[in-house]
Amino acid sequence: xxxxxxxxxxxxxxxxxxxxxxxxxxxLIGMAMAVTGVLIVIPIVYVFVxxxxxxxxxxxxxxxxDPDTRHSVLLTLSVAPTAVLANTIFGLxxxxxxxxxxxxxxxxxLTLLDLPFAVSPVVAGLCILLIYGSQGWLGPWLxxxxxxxxxxxxxxxxxxxxxxxxxxxxxxxxxxxSLGADEELAAVSLGAGPxxxxxxxxxxxxxxxxxxxxIQCHAxxxxxxxxxxxxxxxxxxxxxxxxxxxxxxxxxYNNPGSYAVASxxxxxxxxxxxxxxxxxxxxxxxxxPSGKEH
Amino acid sequence: xxxxxxxxxxxxxxxxxxxTITVAWLGVLLIIPVLACVAxxxxxxxxxxxxxxxxxxARAAYGLTFGASAIAAVLDVIFGTLLAWVLVRYRFPxxxxxxxxxxxxLALPTAVAGLVYSGLYVKSGWLGQFLVPLxxxxxxxxxxIVLVLAFLGLPFVxxxxxxxLAGLEPELEEAAASLGAGRLETFRxxxxxxxxxxxxxxxxxxxxRGLGEYGSVVFVSGNMPLRTEIAPVLIVxxxxxxxxxxxxxxxxxxxxxxLLALGSISWLESRRQTDAR
Numbered sequence: 010x011x012x013x014x015x016x017x018x019x020x021x022x023x024x025x026x027x028x029x030x031x032x033x034x035x036x037l038i039g040m041a042m043a044v045t046g047v048l049i050v051i052p053i054v055y056v057f058v059x060x061x062x063x064x065x066x067x068x069x070x071x072x073x074x075d076p077d078t079r080h081s082v083l084l085t086l087s088v089a090p091t092a093v094l095a096n097t098i099f100g101l102x103x104x105x106x107x108x109x110x111x112x113x114x115x116x117x118x119l120t121l122l123d124l125p126f127a128v129s130p131v132v133a134g135l136c137i138l139l140i141y142g143s144q145g146w147l148g149p150w151l152x153x154x155x156x157x158x159x160x161x162x163x164x165x166x167x168x169x170x171x172x173x174x175x176x177x178x179x180x181x182x183x184x185x186x187s188l189g190a191d192e193e194l195a196a197v198s199l200g201a202g203p204x205x206x207x208x209x210x211x212x213x214x215x216x217x218x219x220x221x222x223x224i225q226c227h228a229x230x231x232x233x234x235x236x237x238x239x240x241x242x243x244x245x246x247x248x249x250x251x252x253x254x255x256x257x258x259x260x261x262y263n264n265p266g267s268y269a270v271a272s273x274x275x276x277x278x279x280x281x282x283x284x285x286x287x288x289x290x291x292x293x294x295x296x297x298p299s300g301k302e303h
Numbered sequence: 304x305x306x307x308x309x310x311x312x313x314x315x316x317x318x319x320x321x322x323t324i325t326v327a328w329l330g331v332l333l334i335i336p337v338l339a340c341v342a343x344x345x346x347x348x349x350x351x352x353x354x355x356x357x358x359x360x361a362r363a364a365y366g367l368t369f370g371a372s373a374i375a376a377v378l379d380v381i382f383g384t385l386l387a388w389v390l391v392r393y394r395f396p397x398x399x400x401x402x403x404x405x406x407x408x409l410a411l412p413t414a415v416a417g418l419v420y421s422g423l424y425v426k427s428g429w430l431g432q433f434l435v436p437l438x439x440x441x442x443x444x445x446x447x448i449v450l451v452l453a454f455l456g457l458p459f460v461x462x463x464x465x466x467x468l469a470g471l472e473p474e475l476e477e478a479a480a481s482l483g484a485g486r487l488e489t490f491r492x493x494x495x496x497x498x499x500x501x502x503x504x505x506x507x508x509x510x511x512r513g514l515g516e517y518g519s520v521v522f523v524s525g526n527m528p529l530r531t532e533i534a535p536v537l538i539v540x541x542x543x544x545x546x547x548x549x550x551x552x553x554x555x556x557x558x559x560x561x562l563l564a565l566g567s568i569s570w571l572e573s574r575r576q577t578d579a580r
Binding site for chain 2: 107118123137190255267281
């Protein structure tokens with residue numbers, strides 16, 4: 010997803026093209042600022058202006074006094090981290106298996122990994138409905154067992170996990186491929202057990218990449234809308250996550266409430282960006298303890 | 304690079320456990336649900352299937368989904384190339400901030416993007432107050448869909464072009480300039496051919512992102528059948544009318560289209576990497 014492009018790599022070299030005439034530079038920079046401003050900056054400013062138009066107190070009471078809104082915050086705070094945890098376990102297992110071993114079917118698994126990037130979230134939600142819904146494959150069986158998946162927490166979890174599945178794995182696979190297995194092979198030949206190997210050798214080498222993947226996975230998980238909407242059934246105070254709450258309040262013409270929830274999601278997105286940005290710049294400057302830079 | 308297979312030649316532990324988790328997660332969370340979708344569509348008769356996926360309303364939805372994604376992708380390629388150029392080649396105040404905020408569409412929940420874009424472009428909105436009198440309806444219209452999809456796709460193009468542009472050898476441009484080529488000609492003859500593969504890949508990524516988008520579009524488009532209803536919105540509509548079979552049939556069409564897009568992207572990527580060598 011994220012390709013680190015800017016930053017330090019263009020040092021010095023970037024100055025070369027300043028041979029462009031001043032008017033051209035000013036024109037292009039001005040156009041770039043206009044594009045960024047209209048598409049990205051103004052929308053962000055607008056969220057906060059709307060959310061805080063009646064003051065911080067009104068904003069706070071919009072968030073805390075409506076029990077359905079409160080519930081949506083708690084729901085997002087439980088669904089998103091659980092999905093991230095599931096995808097972190099998956100990402101570590103998949104990256105280890107796919108980079109440290111060569112086997113038949115490996116390329117197939119690598120390709121399947123990208124499937125959630127291609128599938129529309131709405132289709133993802135529908136797929137889950139078709140398995141776990143009342144008319145789905147497992148529907149009658151689940152009903153007998155008294156387990157509610159669709160229109161309940163497990164469905165939200167499954168939909169969110171589906172959509173965010175590749176994020177951690179996609180971050181780790183190129184990193185572990187480029188690190189190579191030399192250190193791990195050395196550790197094993199010195200008698201390290203599997204857990205020792207993981208905690209002492211592999212994890213320290215990949216921790217920043219892992220954290221980066223987790224941050225991006227979480228940003229996507231908490232913001233997921235289409236997949237979650239299909240499986241949630243839209244029951245206020247029960248299955249509405251924060252993004253769904255934004256829509257419901259908007260449909261109820263409760264703009265202050267809608268923007269208040271949206272502003273919290275925006276703050277979380279900005280925090281994600283800041284963390285990712287800091288991580289990139291920090292790790293670029295500081296070599297990891299093993300001395301390997303990627 | 305580990306060359307040894309999973310067999311006795313490779314002393315690393317964890318192959319069995321790792322493979323089990325990988326296959327189990329992929330199978331339960333991804334493969335079986337997608338197969339369920341295809342199987343469900345398969346239970347429809349051929350005539351039922353065709354009438355579901357090829358109704359006037361569905362065709363209008365596909366056309367809009369593809370058209371809006373394509374126009375948004377073209378806009379993203381133009382804007383994205385400009386942004387990548389400015390970020391890589393020039394130093395100016397606010398450059399690092401600009402570089403940082405370009406990733407925002409990847410992190411911002413799409414519902415927030417939709418909410419804000421619908422608010423900005425209505426007649427009383429910050430931008431709508433200038434645009435609507437000029438006849439530019441940026442909310443509850445097809446243009447609204449293009450705008451919000453262009454927002455979502457922008458980082459894909461910028462982040463694909465940026466490293467290529469930064470890695471270009473300066474000698475070529477200098478040679479072109481010393482041979483008397485103007486800036487425009489150098490750009491057209493020397494830079495553009497080197498950037499084109501990245502521009503195509505970035506555009507394809509933005510296009511694929513647009514195909515499946517639902518969350519933001521549902522806020523901004525107005526969702527009028529035949530006019531401003533995209534395919535994912537139609538699927539949700541059908542589900543809310545309890546026409547699960549019809550929804551599934553349309554979903555399969557969308558699924559096939561996105562798989563084709565994904566396939567073309569990996570093909571473009573592999574070609575781009577061969578070219579780079």
